[in-house]
Amino acid sequence: MTRKILLLSVSAGAGHVRAAEAIRASAALSGEALEVRHLDVMDYVPAGFRKLYADTYLKLVAKLPALWGYLYQSSHEAKPDSTTEKIRRSVERLSTRPLRKEIAAFAPDAIVCTHFLPAEMLDRMLRQGDLACPVWVQVTDFDLHRMWVHEHMRGYFAANEEVAFRMRAAGIPATNIHVTGIPIMPVFGEMLERQICAAEYGLDPARTTVLLMGGGAGMGSLDTVAQSLLQIGGDFQLIVLAGRNVAALEALQTLAAQHPGRLVALGFTDKVERLMSCADLVITKPGGLSTSECLAKGLPMILNAPIPGQEERNADYLLEQGVALKACDAVTLEYRVRLLLENPAKLADMRNKARALGRPDAGKQVLKTVLGQ
Template structure:
């Protein structure tokens, strides 16, 4: 019989999405009895100083974009269509390559899985005979994800598959799996959130995900504006941004229908108890809402993959985009007053959603790897 495979998942800490997708895959491998799974933040391991600087620039760009200084967005669009054989792509593919070789020599994995576009992984996989899989964690394709030596892509939509096929990949190299998220979102029910403090049935709830870095700008003004809708409640989740949590808690103390939370581990329960969500447009957050059939309102999406994600969701009728708090307030008001609108948005979500993405990916990886494992006595 064959031994159980060793899996290495490569990720990066630019936002929570890539890491959360990696954890969802590890959780699913464990459900299949595969315990030898390592998650490696390759940028942090290989280039700690560059990682620290680029992380600060990433966060700073999110904060300064509201003033028109969005260098991350500029770089995204400038490099979106670069060729894999170009000098810029070759430079990016060198990132982490030396360290990855060292890690592979030590762990001897049977599969490499990218949840961040590391071109070094398929190159080393090609050299060593280790199959390499890439999980695209957004609803838009960027050139950084594309590498001719990658064995298999897992994507969220048929449109992304068509884009990869148009770039020369074979149909068998691309699987429309959806984006992997924690199992808790698939199993959450509307009744789960009712056990949380402050909640009671029958009142529409607008959930606002302010983000760990306060990426939803003018949050106080947003809350003041949205509280105009009598008969509804606002729930604001500040993530790990303790300063924002403290400021909002003080400002809205005593407001019976405004509830402020910090980091919420069981965020799926809050989502299950909500009527809609106001959020940024990260691939994982959108997928969580999609899985929960929770209508989405996207406020001032950041240029780059978040803007492209937002455009896709709006085009499919699953989300609405606003650029001012007044526009957002109008959208929420129409949503709360018109029962047919939530129904249409939820129906659109049902038509797009791919269930059990993590399990689909894990099973496909295991099938591929099984034929390459040496037999054990």
């Protein structure tokens, strides 16, 4: 008998969607008789709500990060029965009626949420007896915000033991908590040949390689950062991923022409694992998914200007574990890169610690738990 699993994410940032896709990819490799469907909640809400929820988030983190940090903390501390929270839940409930119809039509045997919005909506349905199947929640950061916590979930998946501790402190029963890591695509757990991957991008596999990632939206002045890094002495090559930021990619390609053999500029790619296989150091925003991918590949990180809120919490964890350094501005970033390039022993120590923390099979472990194996 084929079992049906529904994955629900929200495209406010790329991480929640990528976590759901990672679970789906693990299901495809499992050999189990499964029908797995992944829905982005934003595809089932009015355009006005989608713009408010997803677009506003991206604008806040890019333009007003301090405000986003304030909202993150204030919403974490808000009482669930406050007037503001009641209004927010009412708006969300009215905006997700098409999604509830889609869930009923698919009739899943289990649901996994990789964002708190669908978890909150389904908690109400479970409480009212409008949903019979179990609902699981995958937290996608190295932190736990209050909005993830709901009473009627079958279980929670935590990135590490500290997040699990926070879950217990929030009232989630210990038996409902599973420390799996954050799901990433299974390919990040594969051992890829550096020489082969480097040849695909015209890179020298013998040279030290730094990978600069701007996220799926390509946020940040990547060409300015790249220009600064290329002024550093030493024989290293630089890969820069601009994501879907066309203007940034064009500026980077112009810069690459001025530095032949030192800079490879790319737009959005689904082959990040192959580029990571060429790298010795990654400069990245500290999103839960991106940093989990780095850990799985055993890559030291420099965390570039984390935004207040979940990125700062992620950064704190990675710094404490000795797998990353943090750069708050361009000057600090240049210093950190110089420090690591001039200290290969420290870079090697960070690499070993990163590899020990990596959980490339997180998606597989989530799936096994949901299936009761």
